[in-house]
Amino acid sequence: MSIHHTDTPANPGRRHFLKTTGQLLIGFSIIPSTFTATHAMAADAVTVDEGSINTWLRIDAEGNVTVLTGKTELGQGIKTALMQIAAEELDVSMKRMHIIIADTAQTADERYTAGSASIESSGRAIREAAAEARKVLLEMAAEKLQTQVGGLNVKDGMVTAVATGKSIGYAALLDGKNIQGKVSGKAPQKDPSKYTLVGTSWPREDIAAMATGEPVYVQDMRLPGMLHARIVRPPAYGARLLTLPEEKLKTLPGIVKLVRNGSFVGIVAQEEYQAMKALKLLQQGATWSKPALQPAQPQLFDHILQQNANSEIVRKNESVNPAIEGAATKLEAVYKRPYHMHGSIGPSCAIAEWKDDQLTVWSHTQGAFPLRGTLSDLLGIPEAKIRVMAVPGSGCYGHNGADDVGADAALLAMAVPGKPVRVQWMRDDEHSWEPYGSAMLLRLKGGLDAQGNLLALSTELWSDTHSSRPGGRAGHFIAGRDLEKPFTFSVGRFSGGSYRNSQPLYDTPSQVILNNCKGPLRTSALRSLGAYANIFALESFMDELAHKAGKDPADFRLKYLKDERAKAVIEMVMEKTQWRDRIKKKAAGLGIAFAQYKNDASYCAVVAEVQIDKKAKQYRLIKLTSAIDAGQAINIDGIINQTAGGMIQSASWTMLEEVRYNEGGILTRAWDSYPILRFNAVPHTEVFVINKTGLPPLGAGEAAQGPTAAAIANAIFNATGSRLRELPLKPAKIDWNKV
Amino acid sequence: MEQTIVLKVNGKDWNLNIDPEMPLLYALRNNLQLNGPKYGCGMALCGSCMVLLDGKAQPSCIMPCSTAATHTITTLEGIGNRENPHPVQKACIEEQAAQCGYCLNGVIMCAKELLENNKNPTDAEIREALQRVLCRCGTHTRFISAIKKAAAANPG
Numbered sequence A: 001m002s003i004h005h006t007d008t009p010a011n012p013g014r015r016h017f018l019k020t021t022g023q024l025l026i027g028f029s030i031i032p033s034t035f036t037a038t039h040a041m042a043a044d045a046v047t048v049d050e051g052s053i054n055t056w057l058r059i060d061a062e063g064n065v066t067v068l069t070g071k072t073e074l075g076q077g078i079k080t081a082l083m084q085i086a087a088e089e090l091d092v093s094m095k096r097m098h099i100i101i102a103d104t105a106q107t108a109d110e111r112y113t114a115g116s117a118s119i120e121s122s123g124r125a126i127r128e129a130a131a132e133a134r135k136v137l138l139e140m141a142a143e144k145l146q147t148q149v150g151g152l153n154v155k156d157g158m159v160t161a162v163a164t165g166k167s168i169g170y171a172a173l174l175d176g177k178n179i180q181g182k183v184s185g186k187a188p189q190k191d192p193s194k195y196t197l198v199g200t201s202w203p204r205e206d207i208a209a210m211a212t213g214e215p216v217y218v219q220d221m222r223l224p225g226m227l228h229a230r231i232v233r234p235p236a237y238g239a240r241l242l243t244l245p246e247e248k249l250k251t252l253p254g255i256v257k258l259v260r261n262g263s264f265v266g267i268v269a270q271e272e273y274q275a276m277k278a279l280k281l282l283q284q285g286a287t288w289s290k291p292a293l294q295p296a297q298p299q300l301f302d303h304i305l306q307q308n309a310n311s312e313i314v315r316k317n318e319s320v321n322p323a324i325e326g327a328a329t330k331l332e333a334v335y336k337r338p339y340h341m342h343g344s345i346g347p348s349c350a351i352a353e354w355k356d357d358q359l360t361v362w363s364h365t366q367g368a369f370p371l372r373g374t375l376s377d378l379l380g381i382p383e384a385k386i387r388v389m390a391v392p393g394s395g396c397y398g399h400n401g402a403d404d405v406g407a408d409a410a411l412l413a414m415a416v417p418g419k420p421v422r423v424q425w426m427r428d429d430e431h432s433w434e435p436y437g438s439a440m441l442l443r444l445k446g447g448l449d450a451q452g453n454l455l456a457l458s459t460e461l462w463s464d465t466h467s468s469r470p471g472g473r474a475g476h477f478i479a480g481r482d483l484e485k486p487f488t489f490s491v492g493r494f495s496g497g498s499y500r501n502s503q504p505l506y507d508t509p510s511q512v513i514l515n516n517c518k519g520p521l522r523t524s525a526l527r528s529l530g531a532y533a534n535i536f537a538l539e540s541f542m543d544e545l546a547h548k549a550g551k552d553p554a555d556f557r558l559k560y561l562k563d564e565r566a567k568a569v570i571e572m573v574m575e576k577t578q579w580r581d582r583i584k585k586k587a588a589g590l591g592i593a594f595a596q597y598k599n600d601a602s603y604c605a606v607v608a609e610v611q612i613d614k615k616a617k618q619y620r621l622i623k624l625t626s627a628i629d630a631g632q633a634i635n636i637d638g639i640i641n642q643t644a645g646g647m648i649q650s651a652s653w654t655m656l657e658e659v660r661y662n663e664g665g666i667l668t669r670a671w672d673s674y675p676i677l678r679f680n681a682v683p684h685t686e687v688f689v690i691n692k693t694g695l696p697p698l699g700a701g702e703a704a705q706g707p708t709a710a711a712i713a714n715a716i717f718n719a720t721g722s723r724l725r726e727l728p729l730k731p732a733k734i735d736w737n738k739v
Numbered sequence B: 001m002e003q004t005i006v007l008k009v010n011g012k013d014w015n016l017n018i019d020p021e022m023p024l025l026y027a028l029r030n031n032l033q034l035n036g037p038k039y040g041c042g043m044a045l046c047g048s049c050m051v052l053l054d055g056k057a058q059p060s061c062i063m064p065c066s067t068a069a070t071h072t073i074t075t076l077e078g079i080g081n082r083e084n085p086h087p088v089q090k091a092c093i094e095e096q097a098a099q100c101g102y103c104l105n106g107v108i109m110c111a112k113e114l115l116e117n118n119k120n121p122t123d124a125e126i127r128e129a130l131q132r133v134l135c136r137c138g139t140h141t142r143f144i145s146a147i148k149k150a151a152a153a154n155p156g
Helices: A012-020 A032-038 A078-090 A118-144 A170-174 A206-212 A246-251 A272-285 A297-305 A320-325 A368-379 A402-415 A427-433 A478-482 A531-549 A553-559 A564-576 A579-585 A636-656 A705-720 B024-031 B087-094 B104-117 B123-129 B140-153
Strands: A057-059 A065-068 A097-100 A152-155 A158-161 A167-169 A227-231 A240-243 A255-261 A264-269 A287-289 A311-315 A329-337 A349-355 A358-363 A386-390 A421-424 A440-448 A454-463 A510-516 A589-596 A603-613 A618-629 A684-690 B003-009 B012-018 B050-053 B056-059 B072-074
Touching (some): A057 A118, A057 A170, A246 A272, A297 A440, A320 A454, A349 A402, A358 A402, A454 A531, A564 A589, A564 A684, A579 A589, A636 A684, B056 B104, B087 B104, B087 B140, B123 B140
Parallel strands (some): A227 A421
Antiparallel strands (some): A255 A264, A311 A510, A329 A440, A349 A358, A349 A421, A603 A618, B050 B056
């Protein structure tokens, strides 16, 4: 099993064979020699029709299966999971499986790899295509072996007639031809109780490459004749270039080209360090006009609260306000979330080449097809002349600098035709220019009757956009706005990300109002979008209500949940953490929280455990435990890895992180000013997966983000009596006199 | 400006005509085409570019090649490969200790140094040894398990 499935340029015979039999597939390979073959691809590319089996999988002359997905690998292990799905339906062993990820010349357009939706969407398509392929192949085999389809067995791609013992393999059946047919969606699918691969923890192949220093990432690609570039980014949003000390470059060796277009400046050099030295000289000498960044950070939330002209009623219920007004106990609380950073460990990187009237871009984008469309808008060349190939990069948790650096590389490549140009962002570029997760403010109100029963919940929230991806509009690229003839940026109306998970699943009348607002910083999708803050607020508030009602916070939630699967994850995490015993003994601070991601994907409950050091006025997060129901699990270990990782990442956001700025621009430009969780403060983690064999698989990759945040806040309250409602939950915010 | 610098990397001497001020990382990645050490911050704050200098884990992103030339350098590629992995590499593969894997280089290099000096490290000692390495996917607890496994597989 390898990530690439490619012909070898050194073997023209085989290449020719594959071409004439319609099986030519050139996947991504970081082995440099294979890149020489990729330029011929546009002509070779097959027509991608989402209705045909061939769009999703092919079987070659040796019986190897290649899955084609329009989704991309972000470190979440999607390649392995999708291959498991296809191998299971086809009854082919994993050693025969290969996969090609998003490539505008070869795969279906599946838009963005986002929203924990790849298993649900691409996985479903691949499963249906594999089931259809199996049906077609078995019909062919039945004819060849002169029997009925029902009388056939398949083992590792070998079809055997039970009655006669005669066999024929998938490859021989196809005899070098494509599998004919459309995906009807009606082909019989394997009974999930008979799964042998799906639902197991099949290991990811790419980890061996990562652990031994084999090339894996776009950063590792080295193309023949490749040039290195850096971008002289403006020092702040909206800054305009006044003067550039171009003469200083004369003293430097290896400079190939200085590209200046308005306030977009790129420097292309023979070698990487030469480009870095040039960047430093240009940054030191350039002068810029700079608008002040407003409002000042201390006034940020006042500024947000003043904006209620662009409001939407997300959920309306006329009975909510009267119920809260008339309640025996009324509660109101305001929660705040600052801007958070993706903070990928490897800054964004892309390679582009303009050659023979064709632009090729290698990118760790989440959306190869939308990136192609947006590059077309930026450069004024048709999409047919652009190929974008997805290549893994450093961990991706949403819309980071990947698309922007793709645009940078494309602009520079157009200026040096025939040469691949590698653009590597500096750490400072990523920290200060990536689109952040939006700051949010949430006001929750609720009422209890005299017996502590919940009467109603009301939420009003304020948020900037969680989606400014470059869906075809070049103004969404940083570079697009800096050109001499700039493209304009306009936020769309999309607001679903802002109110994600704001509607309670609890069985009580509730209403939600969203105020779409505009903040000072660039924002877009960060893992779970608005769900992180919405769940932090709602699940903190449920804890506050339980406390007011004098009820155990876990029992209080269970009482108002109707969905058995929701209750099951809470009950499991309670059992695994010995919640009832330990909450009585008060040995450590315990907090619980729950959400079903997007109210329609995975169910996840988290228990956090904190320990207090009163003397040092510090708390320590000891452990995070979660139970998750992701429906039919495809890869159990993959779900555990994603969930444990999600909890740790969310703990870092929750306890430590806040983007800071002043009127001159972003202040948190590196890890010293934007610290994230390091090994000495990382909690222990434990994840329990409830595998629902036969039920639809549910997106799992973002389910832990929100519950973790609230569980930590609730644990701090349990341990100290201080209710922290403003993220990050710094120890200084705790009232230590109460402890 | 360029001069001949001899770098001792993974058991071989490499004669390179390079700018002696160039940080070691760029010589390793671009001149020697190694992938183990990675660019993360260029400020010695994240550990992505970790190499072993005379057996000690050190960031390579700010150290000039002229200084690096006075040391014996080992990269991730130098401690093992797919066919013959170092016990820490083997344990990371078996434990599936990676998500994006970008930080894995720093984790493995720091763990190798640790296990050279401490055959049976505690949880706290492992965390201390990895303190300079940043991971954003949240794979920390798996790395700690993998290193314990590697230690157990090779008791002193």
